[in-house]
Amino acid sequence: MSGGIFLTKSIKKYFALFALPTILVFTVIFIIPFLLGVYLSFTEFTTVTDAKWIGFGNYVKAFSNKDFLNALWFTLQFTVVAVITVNVFAFLLALMLTRGKKGTNLFRTIFFMPNLIGGIVLGYIWQLILNGVLMKFEVTLTVSAKYGFWGLIILMNWQLIGYMMIIYIAGIQNVSKDVIEAAKIDGCTRFGILRNVTIPLVMPSITICLFLTLSNSFKLFDQNLALTAGAPSKETSMLALDIYNTFYGSVGYEGVGQAKAVVFFVLVALIALIQLAATRRREVEN
Amino acid sequence: MKIKKLLGLTLALTLFAGLAAGCGNKNEGAATDNSGANGGGNAPATAKAEEIYFLNFKPEIAEVYEKIAKDYEAETGVKVKVVTAAAGTYETTLKSEIAKSEAPTIFQINGPVGYQNWKDYSLNLKDTKLYSYLSDQSLAVTSEGGVYGIPYVVEGYGIIYNDAIMKKYFALADKAVSVSSMEEVKNFDTLKAVVEDMTAKKDQLGIKGVFASTSLAAGEQWRWQTHLANMPLYYEFKDNTEYDNTVLAGLASNEVEFKYNQNFKNIFDLYINNSVTKGGLLGSKSVTDSMAEFALGQAAMVQNGNWAWSQINEVDGNVVKAEDIKFLPIYTGVSGEESQGLAIGTENYLAINSKVSPEKQQASIAFLEWLFSSDKGKAYVTNDLGFIAPFNTFNDNEKPADPLAKEVTNWMEKDGITSVAWTFAAFPSEEFKNVFGDALLQYAQGNKTWDEVVTIFKDTWKAERAK
Numbered sequence: 001m002s003g004g005i006f007l008t009k010s011i012k013k014y015f016a017l018f019a020l021p022t023i024l025v026f027t028v029i030f031i032i033p034f035l036l037g038v039y040l041s042f043t044e045f046t047t048v049t050d051a052k053w054i055g056f057g058n059y060v061k062a063f064s065n066k067d068f069l070n071a072l073w074f075t076l077q078f079t080v081v082a083v084i085t086v087n088v089f090a091f092l093l094a095l096m097l098t099r100g101k102k103g104t105n106l107f108r109t110i111f112f113m114p115n116l117i118g119g120i121v122l123g124y125i126w127q128l129i130l131n132g133v134l135m136k137f138e139v140t141l142t143v144s145a146k147y148g149f150w151g152l153i154i155l156m157n158w159q160l161i162g163y164m165m166i167i168y169i170a171g172i173q174n175v176s177k178d179v180i181e182a183a184k185i186d187g188c189t190r191f192g193i194l195r196n197v198t199i200p201l202v203m204p205s206i207t208i209c210l211f212l213t214l215s216n217s218f219k220l221f222d223q224n225l226a227l228t229a230g231a232p233s234k235e236t237s238m239l240a241l242d243i244y245n246t247f248y249g250s251v252g253y254e255g256v257g258q259a260k261a262v263v264f265f266v267l268v269a270l271i272a273l274i275q276l277a278a279t280r281r282r283e284v285e286n
Numbered sequence: 287m288k289i290k291k292l293l294g295l296t297l298a299l300t301l302f303a304g305l306a307a308g309c310g311n312k313n314e315g316a317a318t319d320n321s322g323a324n325g326g327g328n329a330p331a332t333a334k335a336e337e338i339y340f341l342n343f344k345p346e347i348a349e350v351y352e353k354i355a356k357d358y359e360a361e362t363g364v365k366v367k368v369v370t371a372a373a374g375t376y377e378t379t380l381k382s383e384i385a386k387s388e389a390p391t392i393f394q395i396n397g398p399v400g401y402q403n404w405k406d407y408s409l410n411l412k413d414t415k416l417y418s419y420l421s422d423q424s425l426a427v428t429s430e431g432g433v434y435g436i437p438y439v440v441e442g443y444g445i446i447y448n449d450a451i452m453k454k455y456f457a458l459a460d461k462a463v464s465v466s467s468m469e470e471v472k473n474f475d476t477l478k479a480v481v482e483d484m485t486a487k488k489d490q491l492g493i494k495g496v497f498a499s500t501s502l503a504a505g506e507q508w509r510w511q512t513h514l515a516n517m518p519l520y521y522e523f524k525d526n527t528e529y530d531n532t533v534l535a536g537l538a539s540n541e542v543e544f545k546y547n548q549n550f551k552n553i554f555d556l557y558i559n560n561s562v563t564k565g566g567l568l569g570s571k572s573v574t575d576s577m578a579e580f581a582l583g584q585a586a587m588v589q590n591g592n593w594a595w596s597q598i599n600e601v602d603g604n605v606v607k608a609e610d611i612k613f614l615p616i617y618t619g620v621s622g623e624e625s626q627g628l629a630i631g632t633e634n635y636l637a638i639n640s641k642v643s644p645e646k647q648q649a650s651i652a653f654l655e656w657l658f659s660s661d662k663g664k665a666y667v668t669n670d671l672g673f674i675a676p677f678n679t680f681n682d683n684e685k686p687a688d689p690l691a692k693e694v695t696n697w698m699e700k701d702g703i704t705s706v707a708w709t710f711a712a713f714p715s716e717e718f719k720n721v722f723g724d725a726l727l728q729y730a731q732g733n734k735t736w737d738e739v740v741t742i743f744k745d746t747w748k749a750e751r752a753k
Contacts, residue, residue, distance in 0.1 A: 046403065047385035131570050142503070142569030143731045229504035231569060232733065233724040248378045250717045251403045252753060 058259035071242035094168030112162035123226020148236035171205030397711035435635030442694035443591030474619035495562035498576035507723030518546035536712025549618035592690035631708025714750035
């Protein structure tokens with residue numbers, strides 16, 4: 001008991017000291033740039049060191065810009081499709097690879113590997129592959145926004161499935177054998193076990209995976225830039241790419257780009273928080 | 287439950303953190319990447335006013351600048367840090383580099399429009415020797431009596447052709463045209479007849495297409511949305527007699543008619559219909575691809591400028607001989623184009639950063655004066671950089687010897703030939719060019735009609751000018 005009090009006391013005493021480095025780093029590379037970013041969204045500037053306050057003008061311009069709204073719509077479509085496909089495939093793979101079959105470890109490694117390659121590299125590799133396939137039909141990725149959209153979906157699946165699969169595998173392995181055995185004795189079918197036992201018990205993994213795919217799809221940038229760069233005519237630019245293009249692409253629009261980034265941040269934060277709250281309600285204690 | 291709450295909080299924080307870095311830190315991130323990739327090796331900690339920083343625009347000659355910098359340091363003790371922006375990212379790089387404490391002291395602007403972006407950073411160079419060296423001082427970027435940009439190279443572009451293939455064609459017994467050499471091709475109709483007949487006989491000629499691919503991949507469209515678009519607008523602004531210069535007329539135009547759009551369409555259709563590559567595949571082609579096609583003898587013609595010589599020359603398996611490389615003006619079917627020459631001008635102006643210390647400004651000017659007036663510097667400019675430099679410090683025997691640069695000089699000196707001015711300096715913005723380039727891609731792929739492209743061209747000009 002006295003040890004406990006001593007520990008609490010020293011934690012209180014040294015808390016500041018031990019947390020300081022992290023807080024310092026966090027402030028310097030996250031909080032300050034973030035606040036600076038919000039401030040800059042209300043200003044007109046060419047370089048970040050000399051800015052002139054102009055109020056909400058940037059936000060008005062951002063929302064009256066049809067590129068931004070197009071990018072928002074494209075991003076939403078992409079996110080919905082990507083979240084569903086990535087999670088379904090990852091979960092199926094995880095189910096297959098937790099049956100204790102031969103070579104399980106090898107396959108887990110192979111499926112995980114694409115995740116280790118950077119987005120830009122993946123984007124260019126897939127651009128070559130997809131253009132190579134489309135060559136047979138005498139078109140390229142840039143011919144229609146549809147090709148770019150499905151190209152991005154394939155790329156995203158290929159990259160993220162392995163990672164999500166690992167999280168699902170961990171979740172599935174955590175499901176107690178006793179519960180499954182009990183269900184079997186009660187005469188539950190395999191599908192029944194999956195639906196009524198496994199899925200409710202891996203709900204925490206689902207929460208994490210949904211969160212990760214959702215935010216990753218929404219924030220997608222590298223892959224988008226490398227695969228299509230928005231072609232044709234910006235029809236496949238997603239929000240992050242549109243922000244980048246606004247910031248660097250048109251002179252005098254740096255502030256508008258910054259305003260778009262702030263709107264983007266609020267959107268992603270909102271969606272992610274709603275999703276977290278929604279899935280967490282479905283979690284049950286193991 | 288507590289664990290889960292903590293988990294939720296951690297996830298939320300990770301998200302905020304990632305995003306904050308995403309929107310706030312963008313600039314610093316980009317800048318670091320850049321110097322890491324390009325200038326990492328030459329940024330010592332002992333930087334005094336003894337070091338100047340040149341942000342180079344032309345990746346194809348980056349290595350030469352490194353050599354020049356070494357030589358200059360050996361001679362004068364002043365260190366020149368050369369950083370090269372990757373193709374198409376100059377403005378981006380400049381924007382992040384100039385915000386640093388060790389900012390570029392010499393940078394490049396692309397003309398009167400570019401000067402508007404950087405006027406707060408450009409030093410008045412009126413009293414420098416460098417300005418006095420200019421053989422034609424009207425070429426400089428001036429504003430309200432001050433001189434802010436010094437052109438350092440004159441360039442020309444047109445249709446580059448391989449004379450060996452052309453001779454082979456003109457020697458054919460069953461050719462359908464009456465002309466028998468490229469000298470007789472003086473207008474669009476003749477060019478079209480020749481090109482279309484060549485396409486019909488491409489197997490006999492051993493080529494895959496008359497023109498190298500019309501590169502329309504993202505970032506590879508400048509030959510069309512800037513250079514080719516120059517032709518119709520040059521004629522449109524020339525019709526405006528209020529101004530004696532097409533750039534000034536262009537800068538004063540808040541709207542354009544795109545009066546000569548049919549002429550643009552003429553030549554653009556000719557390019558894509560007689561190309562090595564089918565229309566649907568052009569969206570994946572880069573400038574390098576099409577220069578390689580030309581160098582390997584798969585195509586007889588390619589639209590590009592004299593800077594392309596090194597690219598042609600360096601392709602592995604290059605079959606084009608230097609003496610066979612010739613220039614043809616870009617004929618588009620405008621009446622009286624028989625006297626039209628190549629498009630000659632510049633969009634490369636050097637500017638000195640007005641926000642660095644006066645010592646650094648002086649050191650930077652001294653470096654440029656050395657480069658363009660000392661024997662050693664001039665030798666580099668002529669032989670290694672291959673510039674046709676517009677300075678009176680260069681003698682006739684100090685002009686570059688590569689075949690395309692020679693052709694540019696020849697065309698400039700031909701009697702009765704008027705060069706087309708580089709009017710694209712008056713285009714409203716990069717965004718305008720990119721939107722037009724994207725529309726051209728859509729047109730080439732068959733997703734947009736020509737009328738839609740014309741509308742996009744006019745609307746974007748108006749919208750971008752109004753910004």
